[in-house]
Amino acid sequence: METNTWDARDAVTRGASYLDNVYPDWYHEDNININTLAIQLTNRCVLGQLFDAGSWESGFSRGIHELGLGVNDTEALGFTLPEMAGHFNWPLLTVAWINAIINRRTLEASK
Numbered sequence: 001m002e003t004n005t006w007d008a009r010d011a012v013t014r015g016a017s018y019l020d021n022v023y024p025d026w027y028h029e030d031n032i033n034i035n036t037l038a039i040q041l042t043n044r045c046v047l048g049q050l051f052d053a054g055s056w057e058s059g060f061s062r063g064i065h066e067l068g069l070g071v072n073d074t075e076a077l078g079f080t081l082p083e084m085a086g087h088f089n090w091p092l093l094t095v096a097w098i099n100a101i102i103n104r105r106t107l108e109a110s111k
Helices: 009-022 046-050 060-068 069-076 088-107
Strands: none
Touching: 009 046, 009 069, 009 088, 046 060
């Protein structure tokens, strides 16, 4: 029997690397507030904060539109949960993003 597996850390690693290429300073404090980061909320998730629309449109929607991402892309890059992962994994995904952000900030500060 084949099983689907999904790992938040792997997805976030892919997503963070993707953002490094298309939005180099994405993890900076003036772009992402880790104290309010909540991946399940479309204006407080990574794309929501980076592409804050300041209007009725969510930053998440604006981000996926501007980056040309589809549903499969957002799941593979850790911007949202795949259905099979279950909604109880939102905190796990948020923590994975916070760790990725802190790691990048720490690495940059040590240069």
